Structure formats: structure tokens, C-alpha cells
Amino acid sequence: xGSRPNIPDIVIGRLPIYLRxxxxxxxxxxxxxxxxxxxxxxxxxxxxxxxxxxxxxxxxKQGTGYNIKFLHExxxxxxxxxxxxxxxxxxVGDLGHAIAHYRGFAPRGFHVAALFDSAPTKIGEQIGGLTxxxxxxxxxxxxxxxxxxxxxxxxxxxxQQVANELIGAGIRAILNYAPITLAVPPDxxxxxxxxVAHLQHMTYYLRS
Amino acid sequence: xGSRPNIPDIVIGRLPIYLRxxxxxxxxxxxxxxxxxxxxxxxxxxxxxxxxxxxxxxxxKQGTGYNIKFLHExxxxxxxxxxxxxxxxxxVGDLGHAIAHYRGFAPRGFHVAALFDSAPTKIGEQIGGLTxxxxxxxxxxxxxxxxxxxxxxxxxxxxQQVANELIGAGIRAILNYAPITLAVPPDxxxxxxxxVAHLQHMTYYLRS
Numbered sequence: 092x093g094s095r096p097n098i099p100d101i102v103i104g105r106l107p108i109y110l111r112x113x114x115x116x117x118x119x120x121x122x123x124x125x126x127x128x129x130x131x132x133x134x135x136x137x138x139x140x141x142x143x144x145x146x147x148x149x150x151x152k153q154g155t156g157y158n159i160k161f162l163h164e165x166x167x168x169x170x171x172x173x174x175x176x177x178x179x180x181x182x183v184g185d186l187g188h189a190i191a192h193y194r195g196f197a198p199r200g201f202h203v204a205a206l207f208d209s210a211p212t213k214i215g216e217q218i219g220g221l222t223x224x225x226x227x228x229x230x231x232x233x234x235x236x237x238x239x240x241x242x243x244x245x246x247x248x249x250x251q252q253v254a255n256e257l258i259g260a261g262i263r264a265i266l267n268y269a270p271i272t273l274a275v276p277p278d279x280x281x282x283x284x285x286x287v288a289h290l291q292h293m294t295y296y297l298r299s
Numbered sequence: 300x301g302s303r304p305n306i307p308d309i310v311i312g313r314l315p316i317y318l319r320x321x322x323x324x325x326x327x328x329x330x331x332x333x334x335x336x337x338x339x340x341x342x343x344x345x346x347x348x349x350x351x352x353x354x355x356x357x358x359x360k361q362g363t364g365y366n367i368k369f370l371h372e373x374x375x376x377x378x379x380x381x382x383x384x385x386x387x388x389x390x391v392g393d394l395g396h397a398i399a400h401y402r403g404f405a406p407r408g409f410h411v412a413a414l415f416d417s418a419p420t421k422i423g424e425q426i427g428g429l430t431x432x433x434x435x436x437x438x439x440x441x442x443x444x445x446x447x448x449x450x451x452x453x454x455x456x457x458x459q460q461v462a463n464e465l466i467g468a469g470i471r472a473i474l475n476y477a478p479i480t481l482a483v484p485p486d487x488x489x490x491x492x493x494x495v496a497h498l499q500h501m502t503y504y505l506r507s
Contacts, residue, residue: 103503107496111478115455133480171502178498185400189393190494195478199495200502239505240498247323264501266494270319270403272341280504282497286398286474287407288315289490290386290448291378293472294408295311296488297447 102143106166108133109140113163114199125156172200177238179205179262181253182245183213183223186268190242191219201240205232209249226253233260244268254281310351314374316341317348321371322407333364380408385446387413387470389461390453391421391431394476398450399427409448413440417457434461441468452476462489 112132116124126137126144133140144150144162147169151157167173175197180190183206191203206218209226216223224232232238241262245253250269257265264280267273270288273281320340324332334345334352341348352358352370355377359365375381383405388398391414399411414426417434424431432440440446449470453461458477465473472488475481478496481489 104500106503107493107499108480110499111493111496112480115479132482169503170499171505172499176498176502176505185393185397189397192393193494195495199499201495201498240501242494263505264498266497266501271323272316272320274340280501282501284492284494284497285315285319286401286450286492287403287409288319289474289492290384290409290472291315291318291380291407292312293448293474293488293490294379294384295314295377297379297384297471 098146102146103170105135105139105143106170108135109143110163110166110170110172110199113159113166116159117163121159123156124159124162126151128156167200170200174200176201176240177204177236178202179207179229179233179238179241179257181207181226181229181241181243181257182268183208183216183218184244186244188218190244191221204236204238207232209245226256229256230260233257233262238262240264240266242266242268247271306354310354311378313343313347313351314378316343317351318371318374318378318380318407321367321374324367325371329367331364332367332370334359336364375408378408382408384409384448385412385444386410387415387437387441387446387449387465389415389434389437389449389451389465390476391416391424391426392452394452396426398452399429412444412446415440417453434464437464438468441465441470446470448472448474450474450476455479 112129126140129140130137150162150165178201180187180203191206196202206221206223207226207229208214208223213223214225239262241257243250243253243265247269250271251273254265254273258275258279266282268284270285275281320337334348337348338345358370358373386409388395388411399414404410414429414431415434415437416422416431421431422433447470449465451458451461451473455477458479459481462473462481466487474490476492478493483489
């Protein structure tokens with residue numbers, strides 16, 4: 092698994108989208124698909140899909156196309172989500188609650204395993220079977236459970252400080268909901284969810 | 300505003316990121332910045348930033364760089380967020396609550412103006428100063444308020460049906476939190492927020 096240094100990150104970023112479409116097809120009890128069909132569902136050209144997948148091997152057959160379960164399993168392996176990753180969530184406001192209650196993680200390789208907050212009124216609260224712990228306990232708990240992935244749903248002004256503490260505790264991937272760009276060491280991955288940025292992207296195209 | 304047909308969508312997608320960084324700099328009371336400084340904050344090359352901005356005009360001066368407030372205002376105009384866009388939110392589970400309570404919309408051009416749900420237990424609930432309305436009232440209310448933008452936080456199995464109704468009611472931009480790709484007419488924009496896809500993108504790079 093450690094020997095694919097040259098695959099563009101933008102290709103890696105499309106694999107979860109393919110996986111999501113394949114998962115949906117499995118739920119629909121379809122058996123085979125094609126790069127054309129996938130492309131139509133996703134608004135991506137079939138040539139792009141074939142080229143993306145060709146980085147990782149030969150998954151389809153001329154004539155019959157892709158076996159959906161097989162391709163789904165292969166992409167799960169490539170993305171390493173054929174196992175369960177534990178997640179620490181920091182910040183249990185409304186958004187943290189939504190994350191803690193979200194049932195879409197487990198079927199796709201993730202499990203919320205710890206909740207943290209700094210507000211005394213929140214510490215001890217039970218959410219989705221977990222007890223909210225103080226941020227001061229974060230380092231020990233992340234070490235204890237060997238958690239590598241965190242979701243950050245704290246106010247923007249605290250996000251960098253909390254990120255630093257998470258990284259110090261061993262976290263290597265952060266999904267950041269705070270609307271700021273984090274400074275992190277090169278071996279730590281960060282992805283951003285900023286709904287307003289998506290909205291602004293769309294209003295460019297609207298004529299009012 | 301209607302005469303920029305050739306700017307790649309990927310460039311448009313970076314403008315909100317620049318805007319977010321500039322907004323942060325304004326809060327820090329900085330006056331000038333450079334493509335180098337912006338690039339370091341964002342992990343984007345300074346050449347890329349200059350090239351992106353050059354699609355829209357000359358915003359910086361040799362030597363002094365960019366006046367932050369001026370560039371911020373220009374990008375707001377380009378993205379058309381120098382006005383307020385009303386948003387309809389459909390689905391007021393935990394995530395819909397988080398959206399309705401989120402205070403980050405107003406400073407960046409958006410205002411949640413209507414909440415809808417199909418569950419009888421939720422209709423009539425007061426959230427963030429709004430009363431949850433039934434989905435059956437959606438079309439009239441969206442027309443009445445002339446809402447063009449919607450956020451969709453319903454279960455995946457209902458998302459396409461609700462999207463169809465929103466589009467029928469006049470919605471032209473949808474931010475979709477349901478983990479499925481929506482089929483929409485070519486004049487409707489859709490953006491996706493799927494936290495699991497972001498997590499899966501990162502686990503590719505983790506070695507467990």
C-alpha cells in the first residue's frame with residue numbers, strides 16, 4: 092500500500108464519490124455498471140473515470156463492465172476504509188450533536204469514539220452513547236484509544252489551538268468545520284467543510 | 300456581470316477560500332497582503348492566486364500588494380455576496396438545527412429565511428426565530444419570499460424527490476448534505492457536503 096506516490100490528490104478525492112455511487116448501486120441490487128453509467132450519475136466523463144481507476148489496476152471487463160461489489164471492495168481497500176477508523180469529535184454544539192448522532196459513518200468505515208468540549212455545562216453530557224469529556228482529557232483518551240482521525244467543530248477562534256493539541260496527541264487527519272485554514276505539519280492531513288464557501292461558489296452563477 | 304463565460308469553475312471555487320482568508324485578515328486589522336502571504340496561509344502557490352485573480356482584473360500594486368478591504372469587496376462583488384441571499388432549509392433534524400442556529404451565514408452574504416420538514420412532530424417547532432413549516436407549504440413560501448438557494452438536510456432516500464420539488468418552486472442552487480448525487484436540470488447548481496467522503500479522502504494517506 093505504501094508505493095503509490097505519484098497519484099494526483101484530485102484523483103484520490105474522486106474515489107470516495109465513486110464509492111458512494113457504487114454503494115448506492117449495491118443498495119439498488121444492481122450487479123454490473125459501466126464507466127458511462129457511473130459518469131452519468133456523477134456528472135463526470137466516462138473517460139475520466141476509466142483514467143482515474145487505471146491508476147490502481149484493471150477492474151472492468153470489455154463487454155460486461157464493472158462488477159459493482161468487486162469494484163466497491165477494491166476502492167474500499169485503496170482508501171483503507173475496509174476497516175473501522177475511530178474518530179474524536181471536539182466541540183459538541185449543535186453541529187457536534189449532529190455528528191455524534193449521524194448514522195452514516197459506520198457503513199462507510201468510521202466510528203465516533205470520543206467527544207470533547209471545553210464548556211463545563213457540556214462535560215458529562217450523554218450523546219449517542221458517549222459521555223462528553225473535557226478537552227484536558229483529550230490527549231490521554233486519544234492515546235488510549237489510538238485515535239488517528241478528528242472532526243473539529245469548535246468556534247473559529249479556538250480551532251488552531253485545538254488542532255495543535257490534537258496533533259500533539261497523535262491525530263493525523265482532521266476534518267475541520269471551523270471557517271479558517273489551519274496551519275499543520277506536512278504529515279498531517281486536513282480537509283475542510285465550509286458550507287458558506289459552497290454557497291458562495293454557487294451564487295457566482297445566479298443572476299438575481 | 301453576465302460576460303465571463305470562460306472562467307474555469309475550479310477558479311470560481313477558490314474565490315470563497317480567498318474571501319475567507321481576507322475576511323480573517325480584516326478581523327486581524329491587517330491592511331495589506333501579498334499573493335505570497337495569502338498562498339502561505341492557504342497552502343496554494345502565489346502564482347496560482349495571481350493567475351486566478353487576473354481573470355477578473357488588476358487588484359494589486361507592484362510593491363504594496365493587495366489592499367485587503369478592497370480585494371475583499373471586489374471578490375464579494377464577483378461572487379455576488381455583496382447582497383443577502385435568502386436560504387430555505389429542508390429537513391430539521393440535528394443537522395438542520397445546526398444550520399438554523401449557525402451564526403456564520405450573515406457576515407458572508409446569507410440568511411436562513413425558511414425551515415421545512417415533513418414530520419408532523421417537527422412542524423410548528425420554533426428554531427432560531429423561525430417556525431418549521433410543512434413541506435406541502437414549500438412551493439408557496441419559496442415563491443412568496445423569492446428564495447433561490449436551498450440547503451437539503453433530509454435522508455438520502457428522500458433527497459431527489461425534495462430536490463425536484465425545490466426546483467419546481469424556483470430554487471436554482473442547492474447545497475446537498477444527503478450522501479447521494481442529485482440529477483438536476485443544467486440551469487440548477489448543486490454543491491455537496493459529505494463528511495465521510497472527506498474522511499475517506501484522508502484515510503488513503505494514513506498508514507495504520
